[in-house]
Amino acid sequence: MPELELVNVSKSFGGLAAVSDVSITFGGSRITGLVGPNGAGKTTLFNLITGMYPPTGGRVLFHGEDITGLAPHHVARRGIGRTFQQVRVFGELTVEQNAMLGLPEVSDSLSVGLLRTGRGRDELLERARKNLEFVKLDHRASELASDLSYAEQKLLMFACLLGLGASTLLLDEPAAGLDPTSHGPVLDTIRQLGGRGHTIVLVEHNLDVIRSCCDEAVFLAEGRVVRTGTPQELISDPELGALYFGMVEGVNA
Amino acid sequence: MEVYILGILVTITIFALMAISLDLLVGYTGLFTIAQAAMFGSGAYASAIVSLETGLGFWGGAVAGIAVGAAVASLASIPSLRVSGDYLVLASFGVQVVFHGLFLNLDGVTGGPAGLRGIPRPSLFGWSIDSPAEYLALYLAIAVVIVAVLRRLLASSFGLLLQAVREDELVPQALGKDVLRLKIKIFVLSGAIAGLSGSMYAHYITFVSPESFDVHASIFVLAMVLVGGMGTTWGAILGAAILILLPEVLRFLPLPTMSMGPIRQIIYGLILIMVCFLRPRGLIGGRS
Ligand SMILES: Nc1ncnc2c1ncn2[C@@H]1O[C@H](COP(=O)(O)OP(=O)(O)OP(=O)(O)O)[C@@H](O)[C@H]1O
Numbered sequence: 177m178p179e180l181e182l183v184n185v186s187k188s189f190g191g192l193a194a195v196s197d198v199s200i201t202f203g204g205s206r207i208t209g210l211v212g213p214n215g216a217g218k219t220t221l222f223n224l225i226t227g228m229y230p231p232t233g234g235r236v237l238f239h240g241e242d243i244t245g246l247a248p249h250h251v252a253r254r255g256i257g258r259t260f261q262q263v264r265v266f267g268e269l270t271v272e273q274n275a276m277l278g279l280p281e282v283s284d285s286l287s288v289g290l291l292r293t294g295r296g297r298d299e300l301l302e303r304a305r306k307n308l309e310f311v312k313l314d315h316r317a318s319e320l321a322s323d324l325s326y327a328e329q330k331l332l333m334f335a336c337l338l339g340l341g342a343s344t345l346l347l348d349e350p351a352a353g354l355d356p357t358s359h360g361p362v363l364d365t366i367r368q369l370g371g372r373g374h375t376i377v378l379v380e381h382n383l384d385v386i387r388s389c390c391d392e393a394v395f396l397a398e399g400r401v402v403r404t405g406t407p408q409e410l411i412s413d414p415e416l417g418a419l420y421f422g423m424v425e426g427v428n429a
Numbered sequence: 430m431e432v433y434i435l436g437i438l439v440t441i442t443i444f445a446l447m448a449i450s451l452d453l454l455v456g457y458t459g460l461f462t463i464a465q466a467a468m469f470g471s472g473a474y475a476s477a478i479v480s481l482e483t484g485l486g487f488w489g490g491a492v493a494g495i496a497v498g499a500a501v502a503s504l505a506s507i508p509s510l511r512v513s514g515d516y517l518v519l520a521s522f523g524v525q526v527v528f529h530g531l532f533l534n535l536d537g538v539t540g541g542p543a544g545l546r547g548i549p550r551p552s553l554f555g556w557s558i559d560s561p562a563e564y565l566a567l568y569l570a571i572a573v574v575i576v577a578v579l580r581r582l583l584a585s586s587f588g589l590l591l592q593a594v595r596e597d598e599l600v601p602q603a604l605g606k607d608v609l610r611l612k613i614k615i616f617v618l619s620g621a622i623a624g625l626s627g628s629m630y631a632h633y634i635t636f637v638s639p640e641s642f643d644v645h646a647s648i649f650v651l652a653m654v655l656v657g658g659m660g661t662t663w664g665a666i667l668g669a670a671i672l673i674l675l676p677e678v679l680r681f682l683p684l685p686t687m688s689m690g691p692i693r694q695i696i697y698g699l700i701l702i703m704v705c706f707l708r709p710r711g712l713i714g715g716r717s
């Protein structure tokens with residue numbers, strides 16, 4: 177059974193078809209790249225999968241179960257985690273508190289909040305620390321998240337996400353906005369996560385990143401799947417190149 | 430003089446609890462509302478009615494005050510599930526106006542503009558509380574218990590989630606947190622404490638009437654939170670102390686009796702403005 181399956185998913189905003197009739201199966205490979213020009217609908221697709229928007233049509237299946245229209249927190253609890261295109265860490269909280277937030281035990285339960293003893297709390301801290309170690313931020317645990325560099329904040333988003341324990345991770349441009357020297361740690365983290373058995377969907381404009389991380393990639397343009405193949409196949413396709421660079425340049429110009 | 434000072438301390442205790450209840454919403458969770466007097470007043474009326482009608486006294490009244498305050502708060506939480514920011518302020522203002530209107534016009538229940546009189550004083554194991562010193566001891570004990578439980582809760586993972594939601598409502602949802610339920614819970618908790626403080630007020634003054642629970646009362650308590658510092662329990666307590674003490678201190682200024690009222694109001698307003706300019710994060714520098 178595929179991990180995550182989109183069946184004829186569509187979404188329009190008013191008259192604009194942001195995602196049209198998209199069918200993709202994720203999970204055949206560990207890390208799948210999702211590429212395409214600006215406005216192709218990549219982020220919207222993540223928002224549809226995670227329940228942030230209801231789709232206008234189609235279904236989202238997770239382990240064969242229909243999760244279309246579930247509230248975001250239910251989707252997350254089922255095992256789909258995501259990061260956001262902009263860095264979104266909790267700047268007024270410490271690095272360690274950010275990492276704790278991902279843990280399922282941190283919840284709206286008043287009784288858990290009141291009754292959890294010192295030991296239970298230490299155990300949570302311990303797990304949060306492990307996730308910080310994984311992204312090599314443990315030495316900054318007690319600093320405010322807003323004091324971290326941009327690249328470190330991106331890593332912190334991972335540590336936070338790891339706490340959730342989701343099997344599927346949707347990563348929206350995790351390397352964007354980083355200078356090439358800080359790519360390394362972020363990409364290493366993604367590869368390691370793939371190695372740990374997570375199913376990862378990686379949105380990324382930088383094709384070098386896609387090539388170095390993904391076994392498979394999906395090319396999206398104007399809300400439709402244009403092609404699926406290995407990163408190399410997509411990169412060497414002149415038609416896609418024209419579509420991609422034509423549009424990227426068009427946007428950047 | 431001693432009785433006078435003790436009386437002020439009792440008032441501070443009551444309003445500190447109310448300010449703490451508002452700070453749960455405004456300071457800790459970032460839910461800016463001005464309906465606290467609606468919950469405070471509902472608690473005060475519920476407590477007055479129950480103790481007047483049933484003879485269950487202060488304790489029965491307090492339970493009713495807590496329950497009704499929580500119920501009103503769960504109503505007031507509904508707008509927050511859909512809107513935030515300016516719209517939430519406006520919606521909570523609506524709640525405040527509606528409840529003040531109810532207090533004023535439900536004559537059969539609330540006594541209308543005349544209010545309810547003769548609310549019994551509390552008693553504890555057959556010992557009746559009637560001097561300010563006894564009130565202070567009882568009310569301080571209640572407040573200390575509430576503050577201790579709250580501080581434990583706010584230091585827990587529940588409190589952590591509140592602070593996270595204050596910064597960003599979407600990311601916690603993506604991390605599997607039920608943000609709507611969290612908001613309802615914090616409203617209910619806030620309303621329960623506000624209702625309790627309303628009950629304490631009713632059994633101290635022994636008289637309730639609508640003008641104690643109008644929008645000015647809500648703004649007064651909001652000012653306590655802002656002056657003291659949002660998101661810090663101590664800030665709310667300090668803010669309550671300052672705003673209750675200030676008019677009392679101004680009362681001793683050597684001013685001609687005629688102009689005393691307006692001048693006090695002006696001085697009072699100026700001090701508030703000064704605090705906002707000089708200490709925008711409140712006196713205990715909570716969050717901005
Ligand atoms: N909430 C929204 N309301 C209206 N239109 C939206 C909304 N979200 C996305 N869109 C539109 O849907 C289209 C797809 O946007 P989306 O953000 O999914 O693109 P993307 O592939 O992630 O682009 P980028 O590479 O720039 O991040 C765009 O035209 C965008 O303007």
Ligand SMILES: [Mg+2]
Pocket residue numbers: 218219220261348
């Ligand atoms: Mg995007």
